[in-house]
Amino acid sequence: MSALTIAGGPAPPRRVAAFRMTLGVRVALAFAALFLLAGASVLAVNYALFAHSLQDHMTPVPTYPASYIARYDRALISNPLTPPLEVAAARGQLAFVLAHPAEQFGGGLLPLVTGSQSPQPDINRALNQMLRQSTLILIPLALAAVALGWLVAQRMLRPVRKLTATARQLSAASLSQRLHLAGPDDELKELGDTFDQMLARLDTAFESQRRFVANASHELRTPLTIMRTELEVTLDGKRADNESLRAMGQVIRTAVTRSERLVDGLLALAESERGIDRTERVDLADIAGPALDGVAGAAHEAGIRTAATLQAAPVTGSRVLLERLVENLADNGIRHNRPAGWLAILTASDGGTVTLIVESSGPPITAEQAAALFEPFRRLHADRVGSARGSGLGLSIVRAVARAHGGEATASPVAGGGLRVTVTLPAARPATVAAGPEAAVGAPPPS
Numbered sequence: 001m002s003a004l005t006i007a008g009g010p011a012p013p014r015r016v017a018a019f020r021m022t023l024g025v026r027v028a029l030a031f032a033a034l035f036l037l038a039g040a041s042v043l044a045v046n047y048a049l050f051a052h053s054l055q056d057h058m059t060p061v062p063t064y065p066a067s068y069i070a071r072y073d074r075a076l077i078s079n080p081l082t083p084p085l086e087v088a089a090a091r092g093q094l095a096f097v098l099a100h101p102a103e104q105f106g107g108g109l110l111p112l113v114t115g116s117q118s119p120q121p122d123i124n125r126a127l128n129q130m131l132r133q134s135t136l137i138l139i140p141l142a143l144a145a146v147a148l149g150w151l152v153a154q155r156m157l158r159p160v161r162k163l164t165a166t167a168r169q170l171s172a173a174s175l176s177q178r179l180h181l182a183g184p185d186d187e188l189k190e191l192g193d194t195f196d197q198m199l200a201r202l203d204t205a206f207e208s209q210r211r212f213v214a215n216a217s218h219e220l221r222t223p224l225t226i227m228r229t230e231l232e233v234t235l236d237g238k239r240a241d242n243e244s245l246r247a248m249g250q251v252i253r254t255a256v257t258r259s260e261r262l263v264d265g266l267l268a269l270a271e272s273e274r275g276i277d278r279t280e281r282v283d284l285a286d287i288a289g290p291a292l293d294g295v296a297g298a299a300h301e302a303g304i305r306t307a308a309t310l311q312a313a314p315v316t317g318s319r320v321l322l323e324r325l326v327e328n329l330a331d332n333g334i335r336h337n338r339p340a341g342w343l344a345i346l347t348a349s350d351g352g353t354v355t356l357i358v359e360s361s362g363p364p365i366t367a368e369q370a371a372a373l374f375e376p377f378r379r380l381h382a383d384r385v386g387s388a389r390g391s392g393l394g395l396s397i398v399r400a401v402a403r404a405h406g407g408e409a410t411a412s413p414v415a416g417g418g419l420r421v422t423v424t425l426p427a428a429r430p431a432t433v434a435a436g437p438e439a440a441v442g443a444p445p446p447s
Contacts, residue, residue: 001206031149223255333360359420
């Protein structure tokens with residue numbers, strides 16, 4: 001039997017750290033980083049679009065130095081074909097330009113526009129102002145994103161904290177606790193439901209283990225108590241003659257036989273649950289015949305009729321365990337039969353499945369009682385003290401062997417009283433045919 005253990009005592013002390021990078025903190029920081037990245041991207045795109053729009057709507061005004069304008073005006077004044085009004089304007093412009101020889105003058109030469117500079121410095125100032133204002137807005141929003149991300153993470157991780165707290169409180173005696181998470185059907189609720197299902201399986205396994213240990217202890221204690229009682233009663237008497245010693249030996253031998261049968265059953269059950277190390281091709285029909293011959297003597301003494309319908313039923317597995325499975329079923333059918341009853345064994349193969357059916361007459365039984373017989377030490381009638389009808393492990397071993405071979409064993413009542421046990425196993429792969437006249441490997445011998 002496999003042992004399941006969960007440490008029961010208090011949880012180990014947790015180290016106290018000044019700062020712990022929890023999942024909630026990481027989610028909050030990731031939330032803020034994504035917000036900053038998105039905000040910076042939007043700001044960069046907006047800056048580029050705004051700068052392009054300003055460049056399109058503010059065409060620079062051409063500028064000219066004072067010397068260039070002075071030469072132009074002198075040429076205009078000295079030209080006899082220049083109209084008088086333009087000569088007067090040129091003279092006024094020349095006087096103004098000569099008064100400011102180091103300045104730049106913009107606009108057309110006529111009329112004169114003075115003091116106009118390129119609009120580029122104004123554009124740069126507008127863009128820088130927009131950048132500063134956007135940054136001042138983005139930083140507080142990033143801090144708010146950190147706080148909001150932390151709150152959202154704490155709320156979303158609440159089921160995980162509940163799961164952690166429940167796991168810390170678990171022990172072998174408190175496996176009945178459940179999370180029962182409520183909320184939307186998301187990944188966290190699926191995790192909580194899976195954790196509850198795991199606890200239910202552990203609780204069932206521990207309860208089965210406790211019941212198995214208690215029953216095994218009781219079964220082993222009973223023959224020991226019988227032997228001790230016989231020894232004390234016989235040896236404490238004043239006169240222990242040969243007849244009383246012989247009677248005591250007979251009782252002790254029966255108790256030892258029962259103990260050996262119990263230990264053998266426990267070992268077989270443990271070996272079945274451990275798995276199969278070596279496999280071979282086995283035909284259940286070849287095993288069922290000898291198993292039925294093995295109980296023929298007991299069947300004859302009890303007046304039980306036996307019948308067998310054996311068809312080829314090849315499987316791949318452990319011959320020793322499969323022989324124990326069939327022998328247990330045949331022995332169980334004789335032990336728990338009624339006088340002048342019957343026992344029938346059938347093997348068959350249907351595609352990829354092999355079936356073994358062992359049914360026998362006996363006392364009436366319900367479907368619930370039949371299913372419960374696969375539990376260790378479960379008997380139809382309680383007969384612990386002085387039982388000579390087995391240790392209650394026969395069908396448990398049958399089910400363990402069937403599952404070890406990838407199959408299943410079920411039990412159902414027989415009309416009129418009795419039990420039918422059906423074992424289904426995966427069929428062995430078709431036998432490979434060797435080259436030449438040799439027969440197929442693993443094929444049944446010709447009749």
